[in-house]
Amino acid sequence: MSERPGFARDVLTVLWKEWKELPLNAGDRGLVKGPLGILIVIGVFGVMLPLQAGRAWVDSPMALLVWGWVPILLVSNVVAQAFAGERERHTLETLLATRLSDRAILVGKVVASALYGWSVTIICLLLGLVSINVAHWDGRLLLYSPLTWVGAGILVPLVALLAANLGVLVSLRAGTVRQAQQTLGIVSMVIVFGLGYGVQALPPSVRQVLASAVAGSATTVVVAVGALMAVANALVLLIARARFQRTRLILD
Numbered sequence: 001m002s003e004r005p006g007f008a009r010d011v012l013t014v015l016w017k018e019w020k021e022l023p024l025n026a027g028d029r030g031l032v033k034g035p036l037g038i039l040i041v042i043g044v045f046g047v048m049l050p051l052q053a054g055r056a057w058v059d060s061p062m063a064l065l066v067w068g069w070v071p072i073l074l075v076s077n078v079v080a081q082a083f084a085g086e087r088e089r090h091t092l093e094t095l096l097a098t099r100l101s102d103r104a105i106l107v108g109k110v111v112a113s114a115l116y117g118w119s120v121t122i123i124c125l126l127l128g129l130v131s132i133n134v135a136h137w138d139g140r141l142l143l144y145s146p147l148t149w150v151g152a153g154i155l156v157p158l159v160a161l162l163a164a165n166l167g168v169l170v171s172l173r174a175g176t177v178r179q180a181q182q183t184l185g186i187v188s189m190v191i192v193f194g195l196g197y198g199v200q201a202l203p204p205s206v207r208q209v210l211a212s213a214v215a216g217s218a219t220t221v222v223v224a225v226g227a228l229m230a231v232a233n234a235l236v237l238l239i240a241r242a243r244f245q246r247t248r249l250i251l252d
Helices: 003-020 034-053 063-079 086-087 092-096 102-135 148-171 177-201 203-218 216-245 245-251
Strands: none
Touching: 034 063, 034 102, 034 177, 063 148, 063 177, 086 092, 086 177, 102 148, 102 216, 148 177, 148 216, 177 203
16 A cells, blocks of 8 residues: 555656756757747747637637647657656666656656646647637637537647657657657657548548538547547557666666
8 A cells, every 4th residue: 555655756756857857947858948939839829820810719629639739749849858868968877776666757757748748738728718819809708619628628638648658658769869859750740740631631521421420429529539549548658668677778
């Protein structure tokens, strides 16, 4: 019974360490660097794009696709540092020499990156709502659809978690941060553009049927996709756990 509190405490220790090294404080991670980089992301997705889209930003269910992509962008910029960054800074040996368990180190790094991506995405989502209401105020408060809120509460954190799990898996074996970032960038582009162009490649009749099916049971679709992503997260985390070998990491 005492192992679980100890594990949770170790995860929080790693989480706190990683959080202090995120771009908001460290200012040297990935493409989105420092507080200015975070402000740019928030400005683009919380102000500029909503103002360009107008009322469609809150009315169209397609906006949910944007909120699914933002955490991928954010997480991929920080999670490459998870182990590759430690290796470059020559701090990996020190971390692995601590009493922290392998699981605690792995889970702490994954949760820190996912929490960062989710929290900034939620800030963008709320700021976008404010921007739309300020620009298009007519005496009536504009709100996102229930589907968007459900997606933000279920799909967005799962997307962030999956990006973090994949990123940690890549970072475990990457020799440098740049190499990890390039690999993650390719994977992200394949997933995002593959899905986008894959849907566009479908015949119009098939796309119409799919759109009607999603519109008719949107919440069910979101929950089903969330369940599949939860399974994918568990599988990727198990693979990362199997590849996490302290001796090999140090020798590499």
